[in-house]
Amino acid sequence: MKQVHVDVAVIGGGPAGLAASLAARKEGAERVLIIERNTELGGILQQCIHHGFGLHRFKEELTGPEYAQRFIDFIKETDIEVMLETMVLEVTPERKIYAVNSESGMLEIHAKSIVLAMGCRERTRGALRIPGGRPAGVYSAGTAQRYVNIDGYVPGKKAVILGSGDIGLIMARRFTLEGAKVEAVVEVLPYAAGLTRNVVQCLEDYDIPLYLQSTVIEIHGNKRIEAVTIAQVDEKWNPIPGTERKIECDTLLLSVGLVPENELSSQAGVAIDPITNGPLVDDAMMTNLPGIFACGNVLHVHDLVDNVSKESERAGMYAGRYALGKSSEKARRIKVQAGENIRYVVPHEVSSEEPVEFFMRVQRPQDDVALDVGGLRRIRKTSVRPSEMLDVKITPEQLQSLEGDTLVIQIVEQ
Amino acid sequence: MKVTDKQTLTAQVVIVGGGIIGTATARELSRYNVDVLLLEAEAEVGWGTTKANSGIVHGGFHEEPGTLKAKYCFPGNQMYPQLCEELDVCFKQNGILMVGRTPEEMETVQEYYKRGTERGVKLQLLSKEELLEQEPNLDPELAGALYAPEGGSVMPFELAAALMENAVQNGVRYEVNAKVIGAWAEGGKKYLETAEKVIEADYVINAAGLFSDDLARMFGDDYFSIRPRKGEEYIFDLSVKDMVKSTIFPVPGKISKGILVIPTAAGNLMMGPTGDNVDEKEDLGTSQDGFNRVFDGAKSLVPGLDPRKIIAQFAGVRAASDRGDFIVELSPNVPGLVHLAGIESPGLTAAPAIAADVPRLLREAGLELEEKEDFNPRRSGVIRFHTLSREEQDKLVQEDPSFGRIICRCESITEGEIVDAIHRGARTLDGIKFRVRAGAGRCQGGFCQPFITQILSRELGIPVTQVTKAGPGSEQVKYEAKELSEQEVL
Numbered sequence: 001m002k003q004v005h006v007d008v009a010v011i012g013g014g015p016a017g018l019a020a021s022l023a024a025r026k027e028g029a030e031r032v033l034i035i036e037r038n039t040e041l042g043g044i045l046q047q048c049i050h051h052g053f054g055l056h057r058f059k060e061e062l063t064g065p066e067y068a069q070r071f072i073d074f075i076k077e078t079d080i081e082v083m084l085e086t087m088v089l090e091v092t093p094e095r096k097i098y099a100v101n102s103e104s105g106m107l108e109i110h111a112k113s114i115v116l117a118m119g120c121r122e123r124t125r126g127a128l129r130i131p132g133g134r135p136a137g138v139y140s141a142g143t144a145q146r147y148v149n150i151d152g153y154v155p156g157k158k159a160v161i162l163g164s165g166d167i168g169l170i171m172a173r174r175f176t177l178e179g180a181k182v183e184a185v186v187e188v189l190p191y192a193a194g195l196t197r198n199v200v201q202c203l204e205d206y207d208i209p210l211y212l213q214s215t216v217i218e219i220h221g222n223k224r225i226e227a228v229t230i231a232q233v234d235e236k237w238n239p240i241p242g243t244e245r246k247i248e249c250d251t252l253l254l255s256v257g258l259v260p261e262n263e264l265s266s267q268a269g270v271a272i273d274p275i276t277n278g279p280l281v282d283d284a285m286m287t288n289l290p291g292i293f294a295c296g297n298v299l300h301v302h303d304l305v306d307n308v309s310k311e312s313e314r315a316g317m318y319a320g321r322y323a324l325g326k327s328s329e330k331a332r333r334i335k336v337q338a339g340e341n342i343r344y345v346v347p348h349e350v351s352s353e354e355p356v357e358f359f360m361r362v363q364r365p366q367d368d369v370a371l372d373v374g375g376l377r378r379i380r381k382t383s384v385r386p387s388e389m390l391d392v393k394i395t396p397e398q399l400q401s402l403e404g405d406t407l408v409i410q411i412v413e414q
Numbered sequence: 415m416k417v418t419d420k421q422t423l424t425a426q427v428v429i430v431g432g433g434i435i436g437t438a439t440a441r442e443l444s445r446y447n448v449d450v451l452l453l454e455a456e457a458e459v460g461w462g463t464t465k466a467n468s469g470i471v472h473g474g475f476h477e478e479p480g481t482l483k484a485k486y487c488f489p490g491n492q493m494y495p496q497l498c499e500e501l502d503v504c505f506k507q508n509g510i511l512m513v514g515r516t517p518e519e520m521e522t523v524q525e526y527y528k529r530g531t532e533r534g535v536k537l538q539l540l541s542k543e544e545l546l547e548q549e550p551n552l553d554p555e556l557a558g559a560l561y562a563p564e565g566g567s568v569m570p571f572e573l574a575a576a577l578m579e580n581a582v583q584n585g586v587r588y589e590v591n592a593k594v595i596g597a598w599a600e601g602g603k604k605y606l607e608t609a610e611k612v613i614e615a616d617y618v619i620n621a622a623g624l625f626s627d628d629l630a631r632m633f634g635d636d637y638f639s640i641r642p643r644k645g646e647e648y649i650f651d652l653s654v655k656d657m658v659k660s661t662i663f664p665v666p667g668k669i670s671k672g673i674l675v676i677p678t679a680a681g682n683l684m685m686g687p688t689g690d691n692v693d694e695k696e697d698l699g700t701s702q703d704g705f706n707r708v709f710d711g712a713k714s715l716v717p718g719l720d721p722r723k724i725i726a727q728f729a730g731v732r733a734a735s736d737r738g739d740f741i742v743e744l745s746p747n748v749p750g751l752v753h754l755a756g757i758e759s760p761g762l763t764a765a766p767a768i769a770a771d772v773p774r775l776l777r778e779a780g781l782e783l784e785e786k787e788d789f790n791p792r793r794s795g796v797i798r799f800h801t802l803s804r805e806e807q808d809k810l811v812q813e814d815p816s817f818g819r820i821i822c823r824c825e826s827i828t829e830g831e832i833v834d835a836i837h838r839g840a841r842t843l844d845g846i847k848f849r850v851r852a853g854a855g856r857c858q859g860g861f862c863q864p865f866i867t868q869i870l871s872r873e874l875g876i877p878v879t880q881v882t883k884a885g886p887g888s889e890q891v892k893y894e895a896k897e898l899s900e901q902e903v904l
Contacts, residue, residue, distance in 0.1 A: 179898030
């Protein structure tokens with residue numbers, strides 16, 4: 001078995017892995033390795049050929065592949081090593097990685113620090129337990145996106161989309177542009193789950209109807225999907241009898257949420273937050289396992305890649321520092337707590353020695369409120385939406401003025 | 415013979431139906447010097463009721479004495495270890511528990527203990543304490559159990575595919591997408607008509623499952639009917655696979671064995687099945703009501719089950735007969751026609767024993783059967799990369815680099831395994847999923863399906879738009895890019 005020794009091993013070459021590896025190298029870690037299972041770097045960005053990426057980061061509106069390419073070009077200018085078509089099978093708490101590819105066979109990679117950047121997967125029909133038959137023609141939106149944008153095939157010509165997550169909205173427009181008809185986008189919530197700009201640019205601009213507080217209650221068809229029955233739902237998401245409506249279609253796309261892919265992490269013993277489904281991390285983005293860091297969609301699902309890059313640079317920097325033996329025990333541990341109308345906050349624990357940027361989501365939409373960070377900062381918000389992640393920076397000085405060892409982040413009325 | 419321009423095939427024995435009964439019979443008959451052809455209506459064998467079977471190899475203590483179910487179930491159970499060893503398929507002998515809750519239920523448990531031990535089934539009565547020590551995640555309110563250590567689990571589709579492969583190794587022919595649309599007896603011969611062919615046979619074995627009454631009627635036998643009975647099942651993610659070791663049965667109701675919690679041979683925990691009489695033989699839909707009943711039943715056995723860990727659900731339809739028992743007999747009206755019908759639970763367990771009884775029936779009908787000298791009972795199983803040690807995996811990739819390309823990330827299934835499955839007869843995405851589990855994991859094919867579609871297209875030499883989920887009509891992607899949006903106008 002081939003033995004490899006590196007300073008920092010980054011698992012995943014998507015936007016998180018790319019940013020983390022660059023930051024680790026910049027920090028001074030000498031051997032930085034990206035392990036990527038696909039045939040190219042860039043992750044899911046490569047199939048996101050629509051524009052809208054990089055507005056914050058580059059002050060430009062780039063497509064997914066363009067955004068990825070910027071980072072890939074940076075990588076090319078460095079001596080960061082890249083292993084493509086290489087699948088990580090196991091990570092141990094001692095920071096040993098087993099990975100396989102067809103060229104080298106099994107690899108045993110010994111890393112001084114590891115960055116978990118495996119991204120997420122889409123929630124499935126099975127997880128939703130949509131009743132009915134199991135015909136062909138039911139896809140998660142991202143799978144359909146790959147078929148259309150990478151492989152060059154259109155799954156069908158009459159589609160219904162369940163869920164108004166961003167990928168579903170983007171695919172509604174994509175199907176329309178490919179000559180297919182999108183009969184309906186159906187959302188169980190009373191508001192769209194994706195970004196407002198996507199609702200406008202992908203649905204409203206193409207007269208695609210969005211049915212809120214509705215869901216698919218049955219899939220019809222044996223070989224290929226023939227129709228779905230949709231119905232309105234009550235506050236508890238139970239279908240309201242009498243509101244059923246059958247819509248003929250040959251395709252059903254599901255855009256019903258993303259789940260961080262933490263099977264490798266859990267196997268290694270990384271503690272997982274049941275709300276985010278991602279690791280619990282401190283302000284260095286380090287998990288409960290020393291030297292194992294996490295960032296990007298494996299940590300919590302983001303809506304903007306710009307935030308992924310920013311978060312991952314922090315993880316990469318600290319992973320580099322750890323590999324160099326420069327990280328020190330923190331004197332003070334402050335627990336971060338999600339308060340009123342906050343669903344979760346990352347990181348979960350901070351010291352008062354490093355500047356920190358918190359990422360969080362609200363539970364429900366609210367207007368004219370303020371985001372209160374433990375009384376240290378209070379920021380006015382004209383609106384907060386579960387689909388739009390909030391972030392706020394706090395300095396070590398501000399943290400040092402905190403009394404007690406819990407920091408509560410909450411939404412307060414103005 | 416009727417005049418037709420269809421291609422004509424002949425065979426001494428034609429088996430109609432490639433489910434577990436048809437494939438087990440094909441393999442059994444391949445021991446003899448007899449020319450056998452199997453016809454399967456679907457795109458692959460094992461595709462009907464078998465595919466959706468719970469996969470339990472029953473202990474053999476449930477069945478009422480004097481029934482054919484009793485005649486074949488326990489002997490079938492006893493054949494499983496050798497059968498699975500010969501075919502190199504997974505047989506997880508993890509035992510079966512029938513648990514009781516009330517004093518009345520414990521009395522019933524005692525009765526089954528008596529029934530089973532009289533038959534020779536190895537059984538053990540467990541006290542509450544012994545039960546909870548063996549299965550700590552069961553409801554602590556349970557009073558005790560009957561334990562059948564020789565019960566177990568197989569993957570029914572894997573077994574049917576392996577039986578067919580081994581039968582083919584020994585000379586049996588088979589055709590898929592060959593639904594029988596007409597059948598008749600004439601001049602001592604029997605004829606079966608499919609969309610493309612007419613097959614002339616001396617003997618016909620009706621193993622047509624849900625459609626066995628339809629086939630019987632074509633021959634003029636209308637003395638039994640199939641009463642389709644649907645069962646819904648729900649599969650959990652591998653992360654909760656260790657909640658129970660054995661398959662957990664409640665004390666059975668009148669119609670079915672109740673809702674079970676099943677550690678499948680594939681490793682996932684499963685709960686089900688319902689048992690609902692349905693009108694349509696192909697009604698494979700699941701329902702909210704079905705889920706509620708399954709979950710309530712399963713939760714009463716294993717309270718810690720978390721519905722959020724469910725990754726897939728499916729339904730199958732049992733080919734129960736109006737006789738309430740198996741039908742394993744020669745047609746009283748058509749010489750040389752054998753009915754293997756009404757094979758509901760415990761049909762999978764009984765299958766090897768039923769198949770082993772078919773030569774007797776054929777001999778009774780006048781067929782001379784002579785054992786072949788060169789019958790090879792062994793079939794080499796598929797390589798399962800994820801079950802190998804790191805060293806073995808390394809060695810395998812050095813020998814064949816296609817095992818170094820992981821296609822299904824959730825289950826760590828390699829390109830090598832997928833190509834092997836295609837070479838063994840997989841023709842569809844579901845065929846690959848059932849053979850090697852690519853796409854059977856937590857993402858349900860979200861990531862790997864486009865890749866497997868490409869591999870199927872490449873290996874079968876067909877366009878991607880002709881790759882199907884489960885046979886003709888279930889094409890995966892229907893159009894090339896621009897096919898819908900651009901038109902030739904000049």
